[in-house]
Amino acid sequence: MATIEVQRQVLPILGNPNQGARFYNPDLPSSEPFVPGHRTCAGCGPSIQYRMTSKAAGDNTILVGPTGCMYVANSSYLCTPYNVPWAHTQIGSAGSFTAGVAAAYEAMIRKGKWKGAYPNIICEAGDGSASDIGLASISGALYRNHDCLIICYDNEQYANTGIQASSRTPYGGMTTFSPPGPEVPEGKKLYPKDLARMMAAGHPHCYVATASVGYPIDLMNKVRKGLNHKGASYLMVYTPCQKGFVYETPRSIDLGRLVVECGLYPMWEWNPEKREFDYSFRPQSMRPVAEYLKLQGRFGHLHAQHIANLQQFANEQWQMMGIELPEALIKAADVKNQTNMAAAAEAEQVALTV
């Protein structure tokens, strides 16, 4: 039997990628594969990201969702925001399930059992799934180079089970599993796993990038680049969670920009053809980390030393991207130039009583 060539979709790249959320781009598609009608919290970063991502992908898309908020809050009985085919998978099998969907479509198209273009196959795994529980299955799908896009929507914690620390939770981030106390006043001692870089290093044939909900056009372009790439792609996207980060709900996009402007979420792309990193993304300003931290209750317990440690971490990220540090950021890494968060003294008093 003659085999049929697989027809792939090619999505155009949008202009003005470094614009904020308030910038209107007339080239944005009108299709809405992710519509209202779900139970995520107001201002939920992962939901905002889901809408942007699926909009960039368009209607010929299949979504895969391992267990997490984007499954539990979005797939209540008889109520769903997904306007395209969507399937839930066990939290550890995000990669193997997605690989199966991709392999099945390749085979069905070649055998003439599926007429039409190959769909955009996107897996949306939380950081608990992508960085911890499902890491092996995702690595397998990337390694075997199935034609799909795997996204880690990174809200830096296990949100759905009540805000526990994941390997993506930042140093100093308070969660129910990393509470500050007399022994560990910073709450979380470990720095976050460098997940996206691990994926680029271990699977250099894949397109890999980091993105943030604070830069919607850039995010949508990276989704399209990943889908246009023939083979596997991986995106790690900063998606704030107001319940776990404890901030005012209209601030989600602001945090998405601040985290980049503070150097805590470096934005880059891995080019699989040239086999090199592209560090050319430049935020509109560079700020001290304290400006990002003070908007969130999860950092309210930090002492001056912890803030200086985080500034040192951010400075190393800027330097890794080849960016020269302004004097103010070098000084901000010195504990003498930092003060405790306002809530730290009170938190310490409470901690001493438990």
Ligand SMILES: Cc1ncc(C[n+]2csc(CCOP(=O)(O)OP(=O)(O)O)c2C)c(N)n1
């Ligand atoms: C094997 C397994 N372990 C634990 C759980 C419980 N569980 C359900 S959702 C969830 C949180 C997942 O966190 P993440 O992937 O970061 O997604 P988020 O909830 O943050 O959206 C956990 C641990 C599960 N469903 N399956």
Ligand code: SF4
């Ligand atoms: S807990 Fe966080 S990730 Fe989950 S629905 Fe609420 S804001 Fe979104």
Ligand SMILES: [Mg+2]
């Ligand atoms: Mg999470």
